[in-house]
Amino acid sequence: MKKVMYAIAFSSALATGAVEASSIASVSLDGGDYLQSISVLNNSSSTANISSVIYSLGTAANGIATWDTRTGGGVASNFLSDPQWFQTLTFGSLSVAPDGIFSIAPFSLDIDLILTLSPLDVTGGTIDYDGTSLANAFVTINWSDGSTGTQALAQTGWTTNQNFRISSEGVVPEPASMALLGIGLAGLSFMRRKQRT
Numbered sequence: 001m002k003k004v005m006y007a008i009a010f011s012s013a014l015a016t017g018a019v020e021a022s023s024i025a026s027v028s029l030d031g032g033d034y035l036q037s038i039s040v041l042n043n044s045s046s047t048a049n050i051s052s053v054i055y056s057l058g059t060a061a062n063g064i065a066t067w068d069t070r071t072g073g074g075v076a077s078n079f080l081s082d083p084q085w086f087q088t089l090t091f092g093s094l095s096v097a098p099d100g101i102f103s104i105a106p107f108s109l110d111i112d113l114i115l116t117l118s119p120l121d122v123t124g125g126t127i128d129y130d131g132t133s134l135a136n137a138f139v140t141i142n143w144s145d146g147s148t149g150t151q152a153l154a155q156t157g158w159t160t161n162q163n164f165r166i167s168s169e170g171v172v173p174e175p176a177s178m179a180l181l182g183i184g185l186a187g188l189s190f191m192r193r194k195q196r197t
Contacts, residue, residue, distance in 0.1 A: 022167055023048045023143040027151065029162040034127065035134075035153075036111055037072075039103040040141065042096045043165070048143035050096035056088040057111075058136020064114050065133040065158075066122060072108030081120045085112065095144070111158065131155035141166045 024043040029035045042050045057065045060078070066085045067076065074089035089109070096102045113133055115121040128134070137153040147168035154162055 022046070023141075023145065023147045023149065024165060024167040025050060025141045025149070026165050027139055027141075027163070029153070030106065031157070031159045031161040033106040034111055034158040035162065036109040037104055037106045038139070039101060040096070041101050042098050044098045044143065046145060047098065048145040048147065049098075050094055050100075050102060050141055051144045052090060052092040052094055052142040053102055054088060054090050054138075054140040054142075055109075056136075056138055056140070057134070058087060058138060060087050060114060060117060061136070062114060062116050063133055064136055065128065066112050066114050068110040068112045068122070068124060070108060070110045072104040074104075080114070080117070080122070082122075085114075085120075085122055127158055129157040129159065131157050131160070133158075139166065141168075143168065 022045055024045070026041040026043055028039040028041075030037045030039075038053070038055055040050065040053055042048075055074070056078070057067060060066060060080055066080060066087060067089060068085055071089055072091075074091045076086040076089060078087035080086065091102065091104075094102055110124070112122050112124045113126045113128060115123055132155060134153045134155050138150055139153070140148060140150040142148045149166040149168035151164050151166045154160075154164075156162065
């Protein structure tokens with residue numbers, strides 16, 4: 001009977017008392033702007049602010065999209081052999097509170113297409129209507145509580161709107177559940193010692 005009681009205490013310690021903490025953002029990329037503008041709404045149920053937004057076209061390769069010159073106020077990184085083109089934009093030092101919006105104005109960015117990486121050949125006169133150039137693209141959101149979430153872009157044409165949610169969920173144990181877990185472990189330890197004698 002005691003074994004059953006200890007097992008129940010241990011199981012309930014593991015199964016109860018945890019609360020879900022989640023940070024959520026709604027992201028909109030405007031196809032009318034060839035995905036060159038972004039809007040992010042902080043839908044967090046917590047008090048976490050959005051601290052940074054990363055808009056990346058991913059690993060550079062033949063046939064993949066790249067950013068050209070304009071940064072919309074972000075910091076460029078992952079440059080190609082000619083630093084006019086780069087793959088990643090980071091909008092840092094943000095403090096977007098829940099229900100707040102971060103956005104950059106239309107045509108603040110400039111998306112181009114990598115024809116070849118070596119030798120580097122990039123065209124600004126081509127529009128990708130099928131979305132294969134977005135195979136490596138993603139958006140990452142970082143929140144002030146340390147949580148983060150990433151979403152890959154859909155492989156749709158540059159003229160198609162993309163709307164999606166990014167969330168970061170984690171289980172945060174409450175102090176009471178940690179105490180219950182400790183009691184359950186102590187009970188199992190006591191039961192094991194008693195069996196040995």
